[in-house]
Amino acid sequence: MADDVARLKVIREKVEAGQRLSFEDGLAMEESHDLFELGSLANLVRERLNGDLGFYNVNTHINPTNVCVYTCDFCAFRADLGEAKAYVMDRDQVIERARQAASRGATEMHIVGGLHHKLKLDYYIDVVRWIKETAPEIHVKAYTAVEIEYFSKITRVSTEEVLKRLIDAGLGSLPGGGAEIFHLEVREKVCGAKASTEQWLDVHRTAHRLGLHSNATMLYGHIDRPLHRIDHLVRLRELQDETGGFQTFIPLAFHPDNSEMSEIPKPSGMMDLKTMAISRLMLDNFPHIKAYWVMLGLKTAQIALSFGADDIDGTVVHEKIYHEAGAETPQEVVVDEIRRLITEAGRVPVERDTLYRQVNRGDGRWTSGERIATPALAVLNPR
Template structure:
């Protein structure tokens, strides 16, 4: 037996699946996995062995620590020019149920909810055909003026490209203005699946996979960090998933700007793809594990508790995940698609979930600096 980074004895790798042996050898040696290795990990019947390998890497990188933050989601509008078959949130202008927040309303919403002081505002919304670029700049400026200590993670690559086009600016020039307004980093949504075959079916009304990746590089080159997502469990196959992650890995080799990989389980309810089944627990744990093993240059893999449920998020902490996101507070996009999880969670509850999984909770800010908190105030240790 060897000793794990957590100090506990670790049994040697064992499996009845011969295809995993050469992969395990690479993992043990810290070598990069190939596309063929990724396919084998998806096809292996021994999910516990796959999880064991992912946990090995996870503990090698982070020991027993599990990260979370205190954040709030702000979705300023659900009006969207796109018609993505996977989306239950966006609505066409003039449809019933549409909304667009006035700036004062958005600023007020940011200060409501839990008494715990948030360290992050997570801002994403629809691609509104009429709202000017200045609306979004003023939204961020107003938040910074009212909450100067709060990190603003705003606008996916899809939104960045759309807003730049609407403003008749290059993406780098638009990013200069976004940074000046107070944008501190970008979320990783809108990546979905990069494969053209899939993207043409599920989201052909927005930028393609290559454009998403190019925009991410420009975001990183502008000095902003971002996350990266992958939406799985719809019409994609394992080759599409591996292709998606290896493309992210290649960008990360060039820029180092991705902070976290976030696999997102597709929720089919209330979408055009509502006939598809939900992902299973096996699907979710395998995807987290494969992501941890393939994305060797990503520091963090997040298990988004809103998508996989808090219970499965706990289990994922032994399948490669080292982060379970945050308090969230009033998430709308996935709940429109039938998510039945709470729309927010207290910090103490997140800490309890992590501890019950045998891990040590660490409150972080968006950039993974530790947060020291006294009641509803916080200090970020850089």
């Protein structure tokens, strides 16, 4: 206990001075049982960056297919080609989903899915194009680095060329999925067949060079240990130092149901909040940390707004991946409920678009204003 107090005292001094925490500091926080001190430190950084603002967006998810060449142990969403639950959305279905999103005022469509054995890159490009042709005002955040790397492999062109073709079709940014855990000791066991750590990082590096912003994630609470999680955060921090292209980090709580790892219990609420706080403290150069309510649950996501998170995600319609894995959260939360949760947490609700511009609504239409600044980021970023 005395060692814990002493180590956290040194970490507090660093945080208050705006100094970068080391790998060893990260491990010390992982080993600490003082959740409230970690939360207090994370909240200090969170308010330094984003004040009392609590961000959300009006979005919808679309998973074009669940058929996938990869068989990741943690995934309950995927299907084999001949399986009864296998599906591929056609043009009319995608267009109808875009129309639904536009009619309810969505500013973003989030697209991720399986890597179908028989679908060509053209299909995935067409999905983006069909959406933009139907609802040009909607921002398309599409395809994880794992998907981009797979598209590159099947077409035998560079990831840069794949990204350029998607941008031409209307791609606006990349989601952060597929990162899972970077450390080889874990990655080989849970998702060894798909894009490597280096490939995942390089896709985002390339996207940032092309002017795209992206998100980053970490799937925690399965066979990962503190060493693996801190290693993951440090690698993300290093790439952000290099490119500055990441907007948001989303810690993703593992859901074991219906997966090959169903014997592993879900992460506890303690682990959820601790991981949120440590993420905020280690990722000093990330503007935003998101509490993804679909995986955390609404109550934990609300509390996370005092443990480093400044974003609670959005209305999230038609989410399939985590609900297949046993998420018991609703498929959709209305804006009034999101705003109430944020206000009740002592934060000021702000609707943002994908690029963190404030959304203004009136007369049934919406517009994006200026990008919401995080003025203290330059102080925390040692570059």
